Amino acid sequence: MIHKYKMHGSNMVVDVNSGSLFVFDDISFDILDYYNEYSNEDIIKKLSDKYDKKDIEEALNEIYELKSKGLLYSKDPYQNYVPSFETEPVVKALCLHISHDCNLRCKYCFASTGNFGGDRTMMNKEVGFSAIDFLLKNSKGRKNLEVDFFGGEPMINFDVVKEIVAYGRQKEKEYNKNFRFTITTNGLTLNEENIRYINENMHNIVLSIDGRKEVNDKMRVRIDGTGCYDDILPNYKKIANMRGQDNYYVRGTFTSENLDFSEDVLHLADEGFEQISVEPVVLKDGTGFELKEEHLPKLFSEYEKLALEYVKRRRDGRWFNFFHFMIDLSQGPCVIKRITGCGAGHEYLAITPTGDIYPCHQFVGNDKFKMGNVKEGKVVNNNIQNYFRNSNIYTKDECKKCWAKFYCSGGCAANAYNFNEDINVPYKVGCELEKKRVECALWIKAQEMTGQ
DSSP: OEEEEEETTEEEEEETTTOOEEEEOHHHHHHTTTTTTSOHHHHHHHHTTTSOHHHHHHHHHHHHHHHHTTSSSOOOSSGGGGGGGOOSOOOOEEEEEOBSOOSBOOTTOTTGGGTTTSOOOBOOHHHHHHHHHHHHHHTTTOOEEEEEEESSOGGGGHHHHHHHHHHHHHHHHHHTOEEEEEEEEOSTTOOHHHHHHHHHHOSEEEEEOOSSHHHHHHHSBBTTSOBOHHHHHHHHHHHHHHTTTOSOEEEEEEOGGGSOTHHHHHHHHHTTOSEEEEEEOOOOTTSSOOOOGGGHHHHHHHHHHHHHHHHHHHHTTOOOEEGGGOOOSSSOSOHHHHHHOSOBTTTEEEEOTTOEEESSGGGTTOGGGOOEEGGGTSOSOHHHHHHHHTOOTTSOHHHHTOTTHHHHTTOOHHHHHHHHSOTTSOOHHHHHHHHHHHHHHHHHHHHHHHTO
């Protein structure tokens, strides 16, 4: 399987199974429309009014050489080996819902403005300690472990965050483990003291902001309806600079209200941030903010526009990272991760303030997916765990025939379920946006490698 597309004057060709990436000339690019269905003679006839016969023959020979080397039209070497990837579950990461409450009322919030459809409550230290113990017990021989402090807004329960970190540091020495802590915050309660603590104790920090002031303050509002941009921006800049512009990112969401989201990405870059993620909202019809198929042409154009400016700025010394354009063709995710995805439900789990276990933060509140409680020390509902473990790109009909399957790994299970009630039926709009992002990322990589 191959995928061919044009972007900003480049003829891009991707060999899906080998991962090979090419920039073709016009002749070779056009030949690919016919290559596997017609003889060389027929191809020459079809293109003779456009190209010289000798040039077509030369291009055909070059394509044949690539194919013979397994770089073009390569076979899928992985499908038959999927069962061999099945091993005993190893939990590598926890998302701790420190707070099911929030001091913002973001209009697009998937978590029902912080309470996940339930009571507004906080995790106590005992539940947090049990979560750490659960992770240590179920991580088997895994040394590096991830713990994300999430909400709601985790900073409004920050004392418990600090107690859990201290407990984790104590236990990691005992168990020869290494905890990497991350916290996600809306920034409202950041101050000199807690910024210093975060920089000393958190491997990463996610700073929520949607971009331009007018965009952010329309969606990310306080309980009284006022915006937060002016209050959070100075501290975000301080954190980014104190961290040497690394091990953080500003994270935004775009909706149908700002389809020109590339302007928000560039605004954040202009404000001095070098690690940026601005992601599409995922909402069902009826909210007024959802993204629809009719929005796709505009969004595709925005991604291509952003890609062009992205390359220009990085060449001009105005470097920044846009997370959806990050791709590694030489040392990217291993084959298993490319096939199985994020690990939700078996490698990655979410823990509620009461200790209940869910496949990930986006399933919290749906009792169908409750897997047990950390106080029990293990996952009790193995059926859910196996449901997620057995899901991969080969169990998804749409993924099996998709050229981007090894880049997105089947997409988000939560989005699939929320739209289609089946984690093996991907969310269509999300798929289309992901494919465009991958196209842009590959084009960017080609520009960087060729110096064009």
